[in-house]
Amino acid sequence: MNLQSANLHFLLVCTEVYLDKNMKILIVDDFSTMRRIIKNLLRDLGFTNTAEADDGNTALPMLQSGNFDFLVTDWNMPGMNGIELLRAVRADERLKQMPVLMVTAEAKRDQIIEAAQAGVSGYVVKPFTAVALKEKIEKIFERVQPK
Amino acid sequence: MALSKDPGQATAQQFEHSLKEHALQLVDYLESGNFSEAVLVVHAINQARDRGLYHEVGQLTRALHNAIVNFQIDTSHALGDRGEASRISDASDRLDYVVQLTDRAANRTMDLVESSAPMVADIGQEAAALSAEWARLQRREMAAEEFRDLSRRIGAFLTRTEQSASTVSTQLNDIMIAQDYQDLTGQVIKRVTTLVHDVEESLVSLVRMAGTVDRIAGIEHGEEGQAKKAPEKGEGPQMHADTREDVVSGQDEVDDLLSSLGF
Incomplete structure (x- = not known):
C-alpha cells in the first residue's frame, strides 16, 4: 500500500486489532446523510456488510431476524429512539450480548x-471524527473478544 | 408591532386608587352605622373593578387580535375564512426548505467524494507500484525487455493521471459550489429568527396585560408544574457546551465520564 496516498484508509488501518471485517452491522439514524457518512466510514475501515434503518421500530425486527453482529445507533429519532432500542436489545434473550455503539448529538452528562x-x-x-469512530469500535471488540 | 410597554398599568393604578378612597368611605359609613350608604359604596367598588376588568380584557383581546393579524397565524381553519399562508406556516415551510437544501448539498458532496476517492486511491497504488519498478531500474536490475514494458506503463500512467487530476479538480470545484447552501439557508434562518423574536416580544406584552387583568380581578395562579424534560427524550445538539457543567464538550469528556463509570 502506498503511504503517500491521502486516502483515509491508511490513517485508520495503521494499528490493527483483529476485527471480523465481514461482520454484519446495522446503522440506525433518522437522517439518511448521517447513515451514509457512517456507512462510508465503516467501509473505509473495511466493513462492507452493512444495513440501514431509520428508527428503532424498523431496526428491532431487522435485528431480531437478521443475524447482525453489531449495532450503531443514534439517540434522537422519531418513533422508537436509540435508548429505547438499546433497552429492547438488552431485554431480548437472543440479542442482549450484541455490542451497541451510540453515535449521537446528545451530550448531557445525565444522558451518557x-x-x-x-x-x-x-x-x-x-x-x-473517523479516528474516534475507529477507536471506539476497536475498543468494543477488544473487550468483547479478548485475544 | 410590539405592544406598548405596560398598557394596563394606568388602569390598575386607577382602580387601586379608587379602591383605597372607597375603602376609607366604607369604614366611615360602617362606623357611623350608615349601612345603606355602605352598601352603595360596596356597589361602587364592584363597578370600578368591573370597569377596569372590561377595559383590560378589551385591550387584551385587541392585542391578541393584532398579534394574530401581524403574524397571520393560520386561523383560516378555526375561523372559517380563507387566509393567505401565514408567517408562521411560511416559517415552517422555509425551515423545511433549509432541511431540503442541506440534505441535497450533503448528498451531492458525498456523491462527488465517492466518485473522486477511487481515482485518487488508484493513482496512489499505481504510483507506488511504478516507484518500486523505477528503483529496480536505477539499481540496474532491469532487463531491456522489462524496461520497454515499464516505459509503456509509465506513459499510460501519466496519461491516466492527467485525466484523473482534471476530473478530481472539477469535482473538488463542484464540492465547493455545493456549499452555497450556507448562504441561502443562512438568510432563511435569519428571517425565521426575526419572526421568533417578534412573536416572543408580543407574547411577553400579552402576558403582562393578562397580569393586569389578574391583578384587578384578584386572580391568583398556582404554580403549574413546569414541564420536566425526561432525559429519555433526545434533546439534540447542545448550545454553549463549553460553558455548561451538565454537558460534555467533546469526545474526550465522554471518554473521561465513561471511564469514571468503569468503562
Whole structure:
C-alpha cells in the first residue's frame, strides 16, 4: 500500500486489532446523510456488510431476524429512539450480548450515564471524527473478544 | 408591532386608587352605622373593578387580535375564512426548505467524494507500484525487455493521471459550489429568527396585560408544574457546551465520564 496516498484508509488501518471485517452491522439514524457518512466510514475501515434503518421500530425486527453482529445507533429519532432500542436489545434473550455503539448529538452528562446504565458498549458524540469512530469500535471488540 | 410597554398599568393604578378612597368611605359609613350608604359604596367598588376588568380584557383581546393579524397565524381553519399562508406556516415551510437544501448539498458532496476517492486511491497504488519498478531500474536490475514494458506503463500512467487530476479538480470545484447552501439557508434562518423574536416580544406584552387583568380581578395562579424534560427524550445538539457543567464538550469528556463509570 502506498503511504503517500491521502486516502483515509491508511490513517485508520495503521494499528490493527483483529476485527471480523465481514461482520454484519446495522446503522440506525433518522437522517439518511448521517447513515451514509457512517456507512462510508465503516467501509473505509473495511466493513462492507452493512444495513440501514431509520428508527428503532424498523431496526428491532431487522435485528431480531437478521443475524447482525453489531449495532450503531443514534439517540434522537422519531418513533422508537436509540435508548429505547438499546433497552429492547438488552431485554431480548437472543440479542442482549450484541455490542451497541451510540453515535449521537446528545451530550448531557445525565444522558451518557443513562446510556451506560442501559448497557451501551460505546458512546461517540457528534460531531465526530473517523479516528474516534475507529477507536471506539476497536475498543468494543477488544473487550468483547479478548485475544 | 410590539405592544406598548405596560398598557394596563394606568388602569390598575386607577382602580387601586379608587379602591383605597372607597375603602376609607366604607369604614366611615360602617362606623357611623350608615349601612345603606355602605352598601352603595360596596356597589361602587364592584363597578370600578368591573370597569377596569372590561377595559383590560378589551385591550387584551385587541392585542391578541393584532398579534394574530401581524403574524397571520393560520386561523383560516378555526375561523372559517380563507387566509393567505401565514408567517408562521411560511416559517415552517422555509425551515423545511433549509432541511431540503442541506440534505441535497450533503448528498451531492458525498456523491462527488465517492466518485473522486477511487481515482485518487488508484493513482496512489499505481504510483507506488511504478516507484518500486523505477528503483529496480536505477539499481540496474532491469532487463531491456522489462524496461520497454515499464516505459509503456509509465506513459499510460501519466496519461491516466492527467485525466484523473482534471476530473478530481472539477469535482473538488463542484464540492465547493455545493456549499452555497450556507448562504441561502443562512438568510432563511435569519428571517425565521426575526419572526421568533417578534412573536416572543408580543407574547411577553400579552402576558403582562393578562397580569393586569389578574391583578384587578384578584386572580391568583398556582404554580403549574413546569414541564420536566425526561432525559429519555433526545434533546439534540447542545448550545454553549463549553460553558455548561451538565454537558460534555467533546469526545474526550465522554471518554473521561465513561471511564469514571468503569468503562
